[in-house]
Every structure is written in C-alpha cells, then in structure tokens.
Amino acid sequence: MAPRSSEVFNLTFDAADPDRLARFWATALGYEMEPPPDGFGSWPEALAAWNIPEDRWDSASAVVDPAGVLPRIFFQKVAEPKTAKNRVHLDVRSWRGAEASPAERRDLVDARARELVEAGATVVGPVEDLGSYWVVMLDPEGNEFCVT
Structure with a gap:
C-alpha cells in the first residue's frame, strides 16, 4: 500500500x-x-x-x-525576516469541479479572500488571465499565496 x-x-x-x-x-x-x-x-x-x-x-x-x-x-x-518573493507558494482553492460558472467562481474566490483577510491575510490584488481568475494574497508574515 x-x-x-x-x-x-x-x-x-x-x-x-x-x-x-x-x-x-x-x-x-x-x-x-x-x-x-x-x-x-x-x-x-x-x-x-x-x-x-x-x-x-x-x-x-x-x-x-x-x-x-x-x-x-x-x-x-527563524531569526531572519522574509526578504524575497517565495519560489513556491500554496493555492487555496475556493471551488472544485467545472459546475460553477466563471461569475460564480469569481464570487467564491472573492468570498474566500475576504474570509482570509479576516483571519490575518492581506490582499495583493486580483488577477485575470486566460479565462482564469485568482487573488494574490500575503499570509500574516508576508508569504505569498493565491486564492483560486
């Protein structure tokens, strides 16, 4: 196994x-x-x-x-502060599957981003590219991640 x-x-x-x-x-x-x-x-x-x-x-x-x-x-x-952009980051998924429309997906991403701001994250900004939408964020210590 x-x-x-x-x-x-x-x-x-x-x-x-x-x-x-x-x-x-x-x-x-x-x-x-x-x-x-x-x-x-x-x-x-x-x-x-x-x-x-x-x-x-x-x-x-x-x-x-x-x-x-x-x-x-x-x-x-660690003693030293974060000094550069992450080379690896996490994507926090706010929806699964293909059943949601692009508008519904965007609403789910934005809602999840708002929840994470309440938990201590900071919004860097939304991104739209090739029909996809996500929000780039920073965790409480400045590590980049995305909400998709």
Missing part, C-alpha cells in the same frame, strides 16, 4: 511567530493544530517532560489534516 502524503513529507515554513502562522494556515486550509503526543495533555506538558527550556517552547508549531491524508505543515522559528 502506498504511504499517505502525510507520511512522505512535511511542508515547512520559516516564521517569526510559528504559532500565529500555524493558526492562520489551519484556518485557511481547514486543518487543525497538531495535538500533543500520546500520553501528554498539552504541548507545554510534553515539552517540559522532554526538558526543552521554556524560552524555546515557542520555536515551532504544526498543523495537520483532520483526515490524516494531506501533508503536515510545520512552522519553525
């Missing part, structure tokens, strides 16, 4: 505030915050048991697909 994508790779983001960025992406993707390992009631309890210094407890966070199929997304604290 082929492994699930969650068993093959993590997608990793560098971040100034891993927990804040993890919470944004959990909202954006319908993921949930990664629960603490079995045997622990909370992450602080686990980190204390592993003798991780308390001043390092904010150094990472992760979100997981509730169905356990899609990849885990890991957020790690």
Whole structure:
C-alpha cells in the first residue's frame, strides 16, 4: 500500500511567530493544530517532560489534516525576516469541479479572500488571465499565496 502524503513529507515554513502562522494556515486550509503526543495533555506538558527550556517552547508549531491524508505543515522559528518573493507558494482553492460558472467562481474566490483577510491575510490584488481568475494574497508574515 502506498504511504499517505502525510507520511512522505512535511511542508515547512520559516516564521517569526510559528504559532500565529500555524493558526492562520489551519484556518485557511481547514486543518487543525497538531495535538500533543500520546500520553501528554498539552504541548507545554510534553515539552517540559522532554526538558526543552521554556524560552524555546515557542520555536515551532504544526498543523495537520483532520483526515490524516494531506501533508503536515510545520512552522519553525527563524531569526531572519522574509526578504524575497517565495519560489513556491500554496493555492487555496475556493471551488472544485467545472459546475460553477466563471461569475460564480469569481464570487467564491472573492468570498474566500475576504474570509482570509479576516483571519490575518492581506490582499495583493486580483488577477485575470486566460479565462482564469485568482487573488494574490500575503499570509500574516508576508508569504505569498493565491486564492483560486
């Protein structure tokens, strides 16, 4: 049996505030915050048991697909700020299939973009090209992504 994508790779983001960025992406993707390992009631309890210094407890966070199929997304604290455009980005899909008309698709994209602004994203701008429409956005730390 082929492994699930969650068993093959993590997608990793560098971040100034891993927990804040993890919470944004959990909202954006319908993921949930990664629960603490079995045997622990909370992450602080686990980190204390592993003798991780308390001043390092904010150094990472992760979100997981509730169905356990899609990849885990890991957020790690880094000191340096983001300085250039992403070479890879996520597209957050707001509709599926071909049943929606172009006008309906545009409305769905715009509605999803508004939801993500409420969650902390910033709109860069809408794009129309070759019959497609999407909105370019920035997550709370300035990482580019698109709503399609």
